[in-house]
Amino acid sequence: xxxxxxxxxxxxxxxxxxxxxxxxxxxxxxxxxxxxxxxxxxxxxxxxxxxxxxxxxxxxxxxxxxxxxxxxxxxxxxxxxxxxxxxxxxxxxxxxxxxxxxxxxxxxxxxxxxxxxxxxxxxxxxxxxxxxxxxxxxxxxxxxxxxxxxxxxxxxxxxxxxxxxxxxxxxxxxxxxxxxxxxxxxxxxxxxxxxxxxxxxxxxxxxxxxxxxxxxxxxxxxxxxxxxxxxxxxxxxxxxxxxxxxxxxxxxxxxxxxxxxxxxxxxxxxxxxxxxxxxxxxxxxxxxxxxxxxxxxxxxxxxxxxxxxxxxxxxxxxxxxxxxxxxxxxxxxxxxxxxxxxxxxxxxxxxxxxxxxxxxxxxxxxxxxxxxxxxxxxxxxxxxxxxxxxxxxxxxxxxxxxxxxxxxxxxxxxxxxxxxxxxxxxxxxxxxxx
Amino acid sequence: xxxxxxxxxxxxxxxxxxxxxxxxxxxxxxxxxxxxxxxxxxxxxxxxxxxxxxxxxxxxxxxxxxxxxxxxxxxxxxxxxxxxxxxxxxxxxxxxxxxxxxxxxxxxxxxxxxxxxxxxxxxxxxxxxxxxxxxxxxxxxxxxxxxxxxxxxxxxxxxxxxxxxxxxxxxxxxxxxxxxxxxxxxxxxxxxxxxxxxxxxxxxxxxxxxxxxxxxxxxxxxxxxxxxxxxxxxxxxxxxxxxxxxxxxxxxxxxxxxxxxxxxxxxxxxxxxxxxxxxxxxxxxxxxxxxxxxxxxxxxxxxxxxxxxxxxxxxxxxxxxxxxxxxxxxxxxxxxxxxxxxxxxxxxxxxxxxxxxxxxxxxxxxxxxxxxxxxxxxxxxxxxxxxxxxxxxxxxxxxxxxxxxxxxxxxxxxxxxxxxxxxxxxxxxxxxxx
Numbered sequence: 107x108x109x110x111x112x113x114x115x116x117x118x119x120x121x122x123x124x125x126x127x128x129x130x131x132x133x134x135x136x137x138x139x140x141x142x143x144x145x146x147x148x149x150x151x152x153x154x155x156x157x158x159x160x161x162x163x164x165x166x167x168x169x170x171x172x173x174x175x176x177x178x179x180x181x182x183x184x185x186x187x188x189x190x191x192x193x194x195x196x197x198x199x200x201x202x203x204x205x206x207x208x209x210x211x212x213x214x215x216x217x218x219x220x221x222x223x224x225x226x227x228x229x230x231x232x233x234x235x236x237x238x239x240x241x242x243x244x245x246x247x248x249x250x251x252x253x254x255x256x257x258x259x260x261x262x263x264x265x266x267x268x269x270x271x272x273x274x275x276x277x278x279x280x281x282x283x284x285x286x287x288x289x290x291x292x293x294x295x296x297x298x299x300x301x302x303x304x305x306x307x308x309x310x311x312x313x314x315x316x317x318x319x320x321x322x323x324x325x326x327x328x329x330x331x332x333x334x335x336x337x338x339x340x341x342x343x344x345x346x347x348x349x350x351x352x353x354x355x356x357x358x359x360x361x362x363x364x365x366x367x368x369x370x371x372x373x374x375x376x377x378x379x380x381x382x383x384x385x386x387x388x389x390x391x392x393x394x395x396x397x398x399x400x401x402x403x404x405x406x407x408x409x410x411x412x413x414x415x416x417x418x419x420x421x422x423x424x425x426x427x428x429x430x431x432x433x434x435x436x437x438x439x440x441x442x443x444x445x446x447x448x449x450x451x452x453x454x455x456x457x458x459x460x461x462x463x464x465x466x467x468x469x470x471x472x473x474x475x476x477x478x479x480x481x482x483x484x485x486x487x488x489x490x491x492x493x494x495x496x497x498x499x500x501x502x503x504x505x506x507x508x509x510x511x512x513x514x515x516x517x518x519x520x521x522x523x524x525x526x527x528x529x530x531x532x533x534x535x536x537x538x539x540x
Numbered sequence: 541x542x543x544x545x546x547x548x549x550x551x552x553x554x555x556x557x558x559x560x561x562x563x564x565x566x567x568x569x570x571x572x573x574x575x576x577x578x579x580x581x582x583x584x585x586x587x588x589x590x591x592x593x594x595x596x597x598x599x600x601x602x603x604x605x606x607x608x609x610x611x612x613x614x615x616x617x618x619x620x621x622x623x624x625x626x627x628x629x630x631x632x633x634x635x636x637x638x639x640x641x642x643x644x645x646x647x648x649x650x651x652x653x654x655x656x657x658x659x660x661x662x663x664x665x666x667x668x669x670x671x672x673x674x675x676x677x678x679x680x681x682x683x684x685x686x687x688x689x690x691x692x693x694x695x696x697x698x699x700x701x702x703x704x705x706x707x708x709x710x711x712x713x714x715x716x717x718x719x720x721x722x723x724x725x726x727x728x729x730x731x732x733x734x735x736x737x738x739x740x741x742x743x744x745x746x747x748x749x750x751x752x753x754x755x756x757x758x759x760x761x762x763x764x765x766x767x768x769x770x771x772x773x774x775x776x777x778x779x780x781x782x783x784x785x786x787x788x789x790x791x792x793x794x795x796x797x798x799x800x801x802x803x804x805x806x807x808x809x810x811x812x813x814x815x816x817x818x819x820x821x822x823x824x825x826x827x828x829x830x831x832x833x834x835x836x837x838x839x840x841x842x843x844x845x846x847x848x849x850x851x852x853x854x855x856x857x858x859x860x861x862x863x864x865x866x867x868x869x870x871x872x873x874x875x876x877x878x879x880x881x882x883x884x885x886x887x888x889x890x891x892x893x894x895x896x897x898x899x900x901x902x903x904x905x906x907x908x909x910x911x912x913x914x915x916x917x918x919x920x921x922x923x924x925x926x927x928x929x930x931x932x933x934x935x936x937x938x939x940x941x942x943x944x945x946x947x948x949x950x951x952x953x954x955x956x957x958x959x960x961x962x963x964x965x966x967x968x969x970x971x972x973x974x
């Protein structure tokens with residue numbers, strides 16, 4: 107036998123439009139309990155917002171108001187009150203505690219912003235993510251992923267799932283986690299790079315959102331040992347400029363995804379969403395060095411250079427984005443396609459977002475012989491890459507792709523000082539829990 | 541300076557509607573090369589289908605037709621030919637090889653179905669997935685994931701990302717992969733169970749599609765050491781029947797996703813898609829034992845029992861699905877909610893799909909004290925679960941959820957004998973590559 111159904115639930119966001127005088131039921135956590143001399147206010151928090159509940163003297167005679175974070179079902183009379191947060195409150199409430207009274211939370215979740223330091227916030231992630239301002243951060247992240255997929259689904263890309271347990275390093279031997287794989291050594295994939303390339307030979311256009319693992323021995327505000335990578339790879343391109351053009355579409359889609367799917371979070375956090383120019387400005391690495399006054403044999407851009415370039419492109423092009431193309435081949439992975447006109451440079455790029463590297467992308471080699479040569483010239487044994495190389499021996503189209511780090515994207519968008527702030531349960535050199 | 545753009549590409553599927561007599565350009569792999577005495581046929585494969593290209597004597601004078609799997613760009617005259625596979629072919633072609641001639645593939649991809657044994661298919665995954673019949677298998681999988689997300693996005697569920705590197709076992713100490721985490725022991729998550737529950741306290745409704753890891757020491761057709769789990773968890777439920785009702789919506793959405801997003805794959809493989817009944821039939825575990833003639837103290841259903849139940853529900857209800865609820869508490873994880881009327885049984889279920897277990901789901905405990913008692917009664921130390929338990933101490937709604945194994949779903953749908961057949965790069969006791 108089934109119990110009679112519980113009263114129909116109304117979400118907090120719908121309460122202001124409910125008919126005054128009717129009874130409505132909200133469910134959620136007690137966000138705030140505020141006892142005055144003869145009246146107690148309970149603010150109930152659900153996924154859509156907050157509802158004020160008023161307990162008068164006769165309500166309080168029937169029992170104490172439950173403490174903060176307790177989960178409750180409250181049925182009350184919808185009552186206009188211009189002084190209530192949403193202009194409406196619930197009065198004469200019946201309050202049912204679903205579970206037990208909650209312990210006092212480690213931080214005061216009802217305050218407009220969390221005052222605790224980052225370690226406390228992270229150590230108590232399950233509770234601190236309940237703060238509406240924190241929750242909004244992840245809603246931006248989730249909407250970004252949704253926009254990413256919507257953009258690519260609409261362009262006939264296929265979602266793929268590559269293995270995270272692998273037999274050897276994908277890009278370099280460093281920063282690799284070792285796994286005991288039934289008594290032999292396995293590794294955690296640092297990226298889906300090799301797999302997404304192979305799958306271009308199957309589906310032409312692929313994407314994957316998944317975890318990647320870096321045994322990153324540095325304790326910085328930008329590095330995690332596990333993060334979410336938004337990977338794209340596609341075939342039949344002319345060169346890396348086609349990759350950049352797709353990246354532009356994807357970034358526009360992610361921004362649009364936030365607007366469409368995370369409206370309340372956007373309102374709560376009011377970040378400045380980037381304007382995506384019709385064409386992302388491009389500068390060659392060589393010219394970028396000249397622009398920032400760095401020596402012309404510098405093999406990479408320093409963070410200060412990236413910031414200077416970000417300021418320059420904002421001033422001159424009004425753009426939040428700048429693609430630096432042509433990075434020296436010596437600084438790029440072996441699968442990078444050289445610039446056809448000058449093989450010192452590469453057909454690859456870094457995308458700077460407000461002066462910080464956000465995306466690396468480019469054209470890859472697609473001829474088998476080029477791979478064999480590239481590996482040999484780096485002193486690597488092609489046989490160690492036999493499975494990967496066999497895709498190229500059996501015919502691969504010209505192709506390229508990119509990877510966006512979800513946490514870096516969100517952190518930069520929200521001007522978070524530390525990527526850990528925008529990661530649900532971050533992992534780093536020191537942190538493997540919660 | 542940019543090169544002039546390449547001729548506009550036409551997809552194979554669009555060639556039959558191109559105007560006869562015009563020139564069209566297709567790009568893809570040479571699927572089949574068939575040389576007759578005076579004419580050679582090239583079938584070009586792209587992501588949308590196949591195009592027949594005809595090389596006459598004068599074309600062949602200009603050079604040999606490239607071998608199978610070579611990537612080409614072919615511009616030819618659209619010519620009606622009722623004998624061509626699609627009624628249209630390209631004649632007088634200009635053929636450009638994009639890359640080099642391909643090596644002979646390890647299996648003949650142009651045959652209607654692959655004749656090689658499973659080990660050969662798996663060892664050469666990057667190439668064998670190019671077979672149109674194989675590619676269609678993954679397109680069914682990708683469309684299933686898309687349907688899953690569309691269903692949940694429409695119901696205000698949030699996508700979350702839980703860590704795969706964890707400090708301790710999530711469900712039981714067995715079948716856990718150990719990772720060298722900066723010199724100390726870490727583990728690969730067997731499921732996002734603990735995290736998705738904690739996040740119900742934040743978002744109320746969450747889902748995640750991600751890899752899970754089981755150091756599964758059995759070499760069976762149903763087990764992988766890494767697979768894709770489609771996880772759902774949500775709050776403010778009455779009991780496990782609410783979970784089952786949502787599962788029904790999700791399965792309907794996955795099936796609809798296949799219809800909508802994988803039309804050509806559906807046509808190629810013509811699986812019998814399940815009819816999703818308005819309400820999935822439910823039988824209590826106790827009654828299920830009776831029905832199949834098993835002893836009433838049997839703690840679990842054997843595969844033969846599941847098959848018998850699948851046949852029974854098909855006969856009596858015309859349903860491909862049967863939910864078996866009430867599994868004995870002793871066989872369920874500690875977080876399982878007991879049946880309120882009789883605590884020997886649980887508020888959990890297994891969903892059988894055509895007589896095979898596909899999904900496990902149910903209601904979870906939500907009171908902190910219940911967790912402490914459940915762990916104690918199993919001889920486990922609650923302090924080992926401190927981070928997890930703190931979510932419950934700080935107030936959690938009644939909640940539940942389920943997990944669908946993507947590979948099992950697709951294998952059962954396509955009647956694949958082995959889950960490895962439907963996994964892009966499967967991992968098992970013996971296989972860590974390619």
